[in-house]
Amino acid sequence: MFKKLVSFIAFFALAVIQLSAQTAPTAAPIEGKSKYDQHALFGPLFYPNAGNEFRAASGEPGHAYWQNRADYKITASLNEEKNEITGSVVISYKNNSPQELPFIWLQLDQNLYDLQSRGQAKMPATGRSRYGDAKSTFSGGYKITAVQLVSAGKPTENIPYVINDTRMQLRLAKALSARTGAVSVKIDYSYVIPEYGSDRTGILKTKKGNIYAVAQWYPRVCVFDDLQGWNTLPYLGASEFYLEYGDLEATLTVPASHIVVASGELLNAQEVLTPIQLKRFNQAKGSDTTVTIRSEAEVSDPASRPAKATCTWKFSISNARDFAWATSKSFIWDAAKINLPSGKKCLATSVYPAESAGVKGWGRATEYTKGSIENYSKRWFEFPYPVASNVASNVGGMEYPGIVFCGSTAKTEGLFGVTDHEFGHTWFPMIVGSNERKYGWMDEGFNTFINTLAGDDFNKGEYKSAKTDWHQYAKYVIFVPTSEAMLNTPDVLQERNIGVALYMKPGYALTLLREQILGHDRFDYAFKKYIRDWKYKHPSPYDFFRSIENAAGEDLAWFWRGMFLENYKLDQAISKVDYIGNDAKNGAIITIDNLDQLAMPVVIEYTTKSGKVERKNLPVEIWQNNSSWKVKLNTTEELQKVVIDPDHSFPDMNSANNTWKAN
Numbered sequence: 001m002f003k004k005l006v007s008f009i010a011f012f013a014l015a016v017i018q019l020s021a022q023t024a025p026t027a028a029p030i031e032g033k034s035k036y037d038q039h040a041l042f043g044p045l046f047y048p049n050a051g052n053e054f055r056a057a058s059g060e061p062g063h064a065y066w067q068n069r070a071d072y073k074i075t076a077s078l079n080e081e082k083n084e085i086t087g088s089v090v091i092s093y094k095n096n097s098p099q100e101l102p103f104i105w106l107q108l109d110q111n112l113y114d115l116q117s118r119g120q121a122k123m124p125a126t127g128r129s130r131y132g133d134a135k136s137t138f139s140g141g142y143k144i145t146a147v148q149l150v151s152a153g154k155p156t157e158n159i160p161y162v163i164n165d166t167r168m169q170l171r172l173a174k175a176l177s178a179r180t181g182a183v184s185v186k187i188d189y190s191y192v193i194p195e196y197g198s199d200r201t202g203i204l205k206t207k208k209g210n211i212y213a214v215a216q217w218y219p220r221v222c223v224f225d226d227l228q229g230w231n232t233l234p235y236l237g238a239s240e241f242y243l244e245y246g247d248l249e250a251t252l253t254v255p256a257s258h259i260v261v262a263s264g265e266l267l268n269a270q271e272v273l274t275p276i277q278l279k280r281f282n283q284a285k286g287s288d289t290t291v292t293i294r295s296e297a298e299v300s301d302p303a304s305r306p307a308k309a310t311c312t313w314k315f316s317i318s319n320a321r322d323f324a325w326a327t328s329k330s331f332i333w334d335a336a337k338i339n340l341p342s343g344k345k346c347l348a349t350s351v352y353p354a355e356s357a358g359v360k361g362w363g364r365a366t367e368y369t370k371g372s373i374e375n376y377s378k379r380w381f382e383f384p385y386p387v388a389s390n391v392a393s394n395v396g397g398m399e400y401p402g403i404v405f406c407g408s409t410a411k412t413e414g415l416f417g418v419t420d421h422e423f424g425h426t427w428f429p430m431i432v433g434s435n436e437r438k439y440g441w442m443d444e445g446f447n448t449f450i451n452t453l454a455g456d457d458f459n460k461g462e463y464k465s466a467k468t469d470w471h472q473y474a475k476y477v478i479f480v481p482t483s484e485a486m487l488n489t490p491d492v493l494q495e496r497n498i499g500v501a502l503y504m505k506p507g508y509a510l511t512l513l514r515e516q517i518l519g520h521d522r523f524d525y526a527f528k529k530y531i532r533d534w535k536y537k538h539p540s541p542y543d544f545f546r547s548i549e550n551a552a553g554e555d556l557a558w559f560w561r562g563m564f565l566e567n568y569k570l571d572q573a574i575s576k577v578d579y580i581g582n583d584a585k586n587g588a589i590i591t592i593d594n595l596d597q598l599a600m601p602v603v604i605e606y607t608t609k610s611g612k613v614e615r616k617n618l619p620v621e622i623w624q625n626n627s628s629w630k631v632k633l634n635t636t637e638e639l640q641k642v643v644i645d646p647d648h649s650f651p652d653m654n655s656a657n658n659t660w661k662a663n
């Protein structure tokens with residue numbers, strides 16, 4: 001999902017004014033006031049368990065790592081009058097676990113929109129949540145009409161099932177055997193698409209027709225893993241998804257006036273496109289510049305679509321954990337080729353209404369999509385899907401494999417930002433399939449981190465962001481008094497804290513690790529290895545911590561503990577400058593203090609009377625024994641000024657005590 005950062009930027013502007021009004025104070029001794037306890041931060045017991053055959057101590061999947069698999073074949077149609085999806089899904093489920101499975105749990109996420117749901121009960125009585133509205137009169141949810149066992153390709157007996165809120169349990173007559181059990185289940189269902197579906201699915205009304213952004217639209221299997229067994233947390237709105245991998249095929253019947261884009265490759269272009277559209281579609285596959293497949297003028301021309309009642313569009317995607325699609329008669333459609341490092345090509349494509357067209361708007365959406373995917377493929381891991389579809393919708397920003405929904409009113413930098421963010425999710429959680437329902441930071445935070453680099457890279461820095469002052473960021477954003485630790489489920493965090501706890505803070509934490517603690521080479525090597533090792537798998541937070549520590553060769557328990565598990569704050573200070581033997585010729589002793597619960601490496605910059613500027617870097621280990629530390633500087637003349645963290649790289653809450661000046 002996407003978080004608007006406007007309010008934080010306004011906050012920054014205010015912070016700058018306040019700070020510039022302060023003068024650098026003269027440092028004074030602050031002994032005895034520190035909240036810091038090195039035993040708490042550097043305690044040796046960090047991992048709750050030793051590595052095992054499923055998840056190795058090195059952070060790699062263990063030699064007996066397993067996960068189950070779910071393949072889906074979905075046939076569905078849209079009734080435009082009723083905004084209703086009617087579908088039938090055949091789920092082929094394979095049990096690779098060492099356990100016998102007497103039942104299977106499924107996600108019925110649409111049941112959130114039943115007015116009696118748990119999530120609906122959590123919506124605020126006054127005001128509005130991003131995820132819903134207590135005043136809503138829309139009563140949605142799945143209607144399940146049949147649940148049957150499939151054998152030899154045919155539905156046979158009914159399977160007894162229980163629905164509880166957004167979960168459904170299939171009680172199997174015969175348990176699935178450990179390691180080899182497999183079953184195919186057919187579920188017939190329908191539901192009415194909510195106009196506003198927690199900012200993840202919805203219907204946008206435009207002058208030329210509705211845009212349907214269709215997601216969470218079929219029953220999906222819950223993950224059964226070695227950590228938790230069945231992961232059955234209900235869908236309440238804030239927490240996202242945890243899904244199994246497999247191959248998905250969708251056969252979608254919509255009015256013939258519609259254009260459909262979806263996760264995966266369009267398999268029957270010749271059946272659903274006009275000859276001219278087909279020609280342009282194929283031309284786009286070889287073009288580095290954007291090719292219009294259906295122009296704004298053609299949207300009003302009935303000849304731009306086949307003259308029949310409906311069209312059936314077929315798509316397929318492999319190694320994916322989900323499938324989403326969008327359909328509308330209002331779509332302008334364009335596309336261009338994406339070049340991948342291996343030499344493979346795939347397709348970037350955008351659909352949007354006339355209201356969103358133009359070079360300041362969605363006219364560049366395909367260029368942004370292509371730019372983002374080429375960049376991430378080069379930096380981290382090659383984009384694995386045949387198509388990347390960008391859809392203008394009433395969803396602010398939401399990701400699915402091979403397709404994203406972005407706000408139809410987004411423009412220029414904003415449209416680049418949301419496109420880049422949503423396609424960044426291809427890597428987290430589409431390729432690296434972490435548990436979003438519990439650990440939002442493992443997809444949103446990691447994605448926010450890779451976004452910062454992509455923003456700098458796109459079109460020679462067209463949307464490069466200004467350098468962040470991390471001291472102000474710490475004081476006014478990350479460590480405000482109401483902040484919460486990132487290791488909380490999105491459902492438990494205050495809604496206003498989700499942007500900081502799950503996006504900004506973990507994003508910054510990885511930047512800090514890369515820029516200040518490990519360096520680019522060690523960090524990038526370890527991060528790429530984590531992606532490679534856990535592609536299409538389910539890493540836990542500890543698998544991530546272990547991966548980075550092992551590949552970078554660094555015990556980072558203090559960092560994970562302080563920044564991720566706890567919400568420890570940082571305040572580095574300088575309290576004293578003395579000359580050895582009271583003579584500047586002998587060198588200086590600088591006393592620095594660590595005043596809050598977190599510790600970080602220290603960068604000291606000092607300026608001598610004659611104007612020489614030098615730096616001294618100290619590792620975090622100086623804080624292993626004390627909250628106050630003396631540093632010798634080999635100067636031969638008096639000092640004019642000493643500053644800790646002169647570049648404002650560390651999350652120091654209080655810049656005011658970082659500078660010493662000679663009287």
Ligand SMILES: [Zn+2]
Binds near residue numbers: 001002422425443447
């Ligand atoms: Zn996101």
